[in-house]
Amino acid sequence: MALEHADVLRAAHLARLGLSDDDATHYLDDLGRILEMVDRLQALDTEGIAPLAHPLDATQRLRADDVTEPDRRDHFQRCAPAVENGLYLVPRVVE
Amino acid sequence: MQWETVIGLEVHVQLATQSKIFSGASTAFGAEPNTQACAMDLGLPGVLPVLNEQAVAMAVQFGLAIHAEIPEVSVFDRKNYFYPDLPKGYQTSQMYDPIVGPGEVEITLEDGAAKRIRVHHAHLEEDAGKSLHETFTDDTGRAMTGIDLNRAGTPLLEIVSEPDMRSAKEAAAYLKSIHSIVTYLGISDGNMAEGSMRCDVNVSVRPKGQAEFGTRAEIKNVNSFRFVERAIEFEVERQIELIEDGGKVVQETRLFDPDRDETRSMRTKEEANDYRYFPCPDLLPVVLDAAYVDHLRETLPELPDEKRARFQNALGLSAYDAGVLAASRETAEYFEAVKATCGDAKQAANWVQGELSGALNREGLAIQDSPIPATRLGELICRVMDDTINGKAAKQVFQALWNGQGASADEVIEAKGLKQVTDTGAIEAMIDQVIADSPAQVAQYRDAEPDKRGKMIGYFVGQVMKASRGTANPQQVNALLKEKLDALC
Numbered sequence: 001m002a003l004e005h006a007d008v009l010r011a012a013h014l015a016r017l018g019l020s021d022d023d024a025t026h027y028l029d030d031l032g033r034i035l036e037m038v039d040r041l042q043a044l045d046t047e048g049i050a051p052l053a054h055p056l057d058a059t060q061r062l063r064a065d066d067v068t069e070p071d072r073r074d075h076f077q078r079c080a081p082a083v084e085n086g087l088y089l090v091p092r093v094v095e
Numbered sequence: 096m097q098w099e100t101v102i103g104l105e106v107h108v109q110l111a112t113q114s115k116i117f118s119g120a121s122t123a124f125g126a127e128p129n130t131q132a133c134a135m136d137l138g139l140p141g142v143l144p145v146l147n148e149q150a151v152a153m154a155v156q157f158g159l160a161i162h163a164e165i166p167e168v169s170v171f172d173r174k175n176y177f178y179p180d181l182p183k184g185y186q187t188s189q190m191y192d193p194i195v196g197p198g199e200v201e202i203t204l205e206d207g208a209a210k211r212i213r214v215h216h217a218h219l220e221e222d223a224g225k226s227l228h229e230t231f232t233d234d235t236g237r238a239m240t241g242i243d244l245n246r247a248g249t250p251l252l253e254i255v256s257e258p259d260m261r262s263a264k265e266a267a268a269y270l271k272s273i274h275s276i277v278t279y280l281g282i283s284d285g286n287m288a289e290g291s292m293r294c295d296v297n298v299s300v301r302p303k304g305q306a307e308f309g310t311r312a313e314i315k316n317v318n319s320f321r322f323v324e325r326a327i328e329f330e331v332e333r334q335i336e337l338i339e340d341g342g343k344v345v346q347e348t349r350l351f352d353p354d355r356d357e358t359r360s361m362r363t364k365e366e367a368n369d370y371r372y373f374p375c376p377d378l379l380p381v382v383l384d385a386a387y388v389d390h391l392r393e394t395l396p397e398l399p400d401e402k403r404a405r406f407q408n409a410l411g412l413s414a415y416d417a418g419v420l421a422a423s424r425e426t427a428e429y430f431e432a433v434k435a436t437c438g439d440a441k442q443a444a445n446w447v448q449g450e451l452s453g454a455l456n457r458e459g460l461a462i463q464d465s466p467i468p469a470t471r472l473g474e475l476i477c478r479v480m481d482d483t484i485n486g487k488a489a490k491q492v493f494q495a496l497w498n499g500q501g502a503s504a505d506e507v508i509e510a511k512g513l514k515q516v517t518d519t520g521a522i523e524a525m526i527d528q529v530i531a532d533s534p535a536q537v538a539q540y541r542d543a544e545p546d547k548r549g550k551m552i553g554y555f556v557g558q559v560m561k562a563s564r565g566t567a568n569p570q571q572v573n574a575l576l577k578e579k580l581d582a583l584c
Contacts, residue, residue, distance in 0.1 A: 014175075014369055014371065016177055051191075053168075053170040053192070053374045053379075053380045054170075054374065054376065054378075054379050054380060056379060058379050059379050059380055059381065059382040060146055060378055060379040060380060060381045060382070061145065061146075061379075062145075062146050062147070062148035062151060063119070063145045063146065063147060063148065064148060064149075065112050065113050065114050065147050065148060065149035065150075066113065066114060066119060067113055067114045067119055067120070067121045068114070068119030069114075069118060069119040069120040069121075069133035069134075069135075071130040071131070072133070072134075073127075073129045073130050073132070076129075076132075076134070076137060076139075077129070082233050082234075082239065084231055084239075084241065085128065085241070086127055086128035086129050086130070086243075087128050087129065087227060087231070087241030087242055087243055088129065088179075088241070088242040088244070089231050089233060089239040089240070089241055089242070090179040090239060090240050090242055091237065091239060091240070092228070092237070092238040092239055092240050093178070093179055093226060093228070093240045
C-alpha cells in the first residue's frame with residue numbers, strides 16, 4: 001500500500017501529534033518501509049488461523065469486586081495545572 | 096407513499112458492581128467529584144487494568160437470560176479518541192470478540208402478540224468521566240471545562256440489537272424488556288434518571304415493500320422510555336418529509352431535545368470518526384469455560400417471561416394481569432408477598448393493580464416505597480375474604496393504612512368500628528326501620544311489575560347500608576330485603 005503525505009498528516013492529527021511538513025516527509029519514508037514489510041507479511045496464507053489477540057499464551061486473571069482504592073484526590077490533584085471544587089479544569093471543550 | 100420505519104437500539108447498561116471494571120475504585124453514585132477516581136481511572140503512567148470478575152459474571156448472566164451464545168474467548172480492544180473526560184486517550188471496549196454473542200429478547204406488542212427482537216451482541220466496556228461546561232475560568236480568565244472522573248471506568252454492558260423494530264412503540268417495548276431483564280437479574284439498578292441505562296437509537300425509513308434499508312440517523316443518549324418514543328416519532332416524520340420534498344437523509348448523529356420535542360444534528364465532526372481499534376495489550380483474552388457458564392446458568396433467578404407464564408398458568412391470572420405484575424421485579428415481589436399472606440392470587444392482583452397502584456400513581460411513589468407493606472395489604476384482603484369487613488369498608492381501611500392511621504387492618508377495623516354486621520337479627524331490625532320510614536317507596540315497589548322490582552330494591556339497600564354506616568353485609572341485606580318486600584306484595 002503506497003502511503004501519501006496526506007495520510008501521514010491525518011494519522012498525526014488523529015494521534016494529536018504536531019508534525020512539520022519536513023517531519024511528515026521523513027515519516028512518510030519511515031512508515032512506507034514499515035508498510036512494505038507488512039505487505040510481505042500480508043502475502044502469507046492465513047486462511048483458518050485465528051487472529052492473535054495477545055502475544056502471551058495466557059488468559060486474563062480476574063479480581064474480586066472489592067473497593068480497594070481509597071480517596072487520594074488531594075494527592076493526585078497536586079500535579080494538575082488547574083482544579084476547582086474538586087474538578088480538574090481543562091481548556092473549554094465546546095460540543 | 097406508505098413508509099416503513101426501521102429501528103435498532105444500542106442500550107448502555109451500567110452494571111451494579113461495587114468497584115470499577117478495571118480498578119478498585121468505588122462506583123457509588125453521587126460522591127464528591129474525583130474522590131472515586133484512582134490512578135488507573137486517571138490514566139496515570141504505569142498503571143495496569145485488572146478485570147472485575149463480577150462485571151464478567153453479570154455480562155454472562157445477561158447473555159444467558161437472552162438465550163445468547165457465550166463465546167469461550169472474548170477480547171478487549173482500545174477505541175481511540177481524544178476527549179478530556181477520557182484521560183487515557185482510549186476507551187477499553189470490545190469490538191471484534193464480545194463477551195455475549197447473538198441472542199433474542201421477546202417483546203409484547205399492543206395487541207398482545209409477542210415479537211422476537213434479535214440481539215446482535217453485547218459487549219463490556221468502561222464509561223468515560225463527566226464534563227461540566229459551567230463557568231469555570233483559569234488564572235488568566237480563560238473559559239475552562241470542569242472534569243469529574245468518578246464515572247470513568249464504571250462497567251457498562253452495551254447491548255446492540257438488530258434493526259428489528261418497526262415502530263416507536265416497539266422500540267419502547269424492547270427497552271422496557273431489557274430494563275426488566277437487567278433489574279430482575281440484579282445486574283443494574285436500571286435507574287434511567289441517574290444514567291444507569293441510556294440508549295442510542297438508529298432510525299431509518301424506507302418505502303413499504305422495499306428490501307434495502309434507508310440511510311439511518313443515530314440519535315444519541317436518550318434516557319427515558321418516553322423520550323425514546325418521542326425522539327423516534329419526531330425523527331421518522333422528519334425523514335419522511337425530507338424525502339417526500341425531494342431531499343436525502345444523511346447519515347449523522349443527532350441529539351434529542353426533550354424540551355423542544357425534536358432531534359437536532361450535532362455539529363458534524365470535521366472528519367469521520369476513526370477509532371483505530373486494536374486489541375488492548377494490557378489485557379489478556381478472557382476465557383470462560385463451560386463449567387463456569389453452566390454454574391451461572393444454574394443461579395439465574397426466575398426471569399420476567401417465566402414469571403409471567405407462571406402467573407398465568409399456575410396462578411390463573413389473565414395474560415394482561417400477569418404481564419403488568421411481572422413487568423418489574425419490585426411489583427412481582429410485592430404481589431407475591433400479598434398473595435402469600437392472603438392466599439388468593441386474583442384478590443392480590445386486583446388490589447395491587449387497583450387500589451394500591453392508583454394510590455402510588457397519585458403520589459408518584461414506586462411500589463417499593465409504598466407506605467403499606469405487602470403483608471399489611473395481604474391481611475386487609477384476608478379480612479374481606481373472611482367477611483369481617485365488606486368491600487366498601489375495605490377501601491376505608493386501605494386509606495387509613497395508607498395515611499398511617501393504625502398499624503394493621505385489624506387495628507383500623509376495631510378503631511373505626513367497621514366490622515361487618517352479619518347478625519341477621521340486627522340487619523332485620525334496620526330493614527324494618529327503613530321499610531317503616533319509606534311508605535311511598537314501598538307503595539311504588541308493590542305497584543311495579545315483578546320484573547322491575549329488582550332495580551327498585553337498590554334504594555332500600557342504600558338506606559340500610561347508610562343506617563349501618565356501611566358495615567352491614569350487602570349480600571345479606573339484599574336477600575333479606577327482597578324477602579321482606581316481596582312478603583308485602
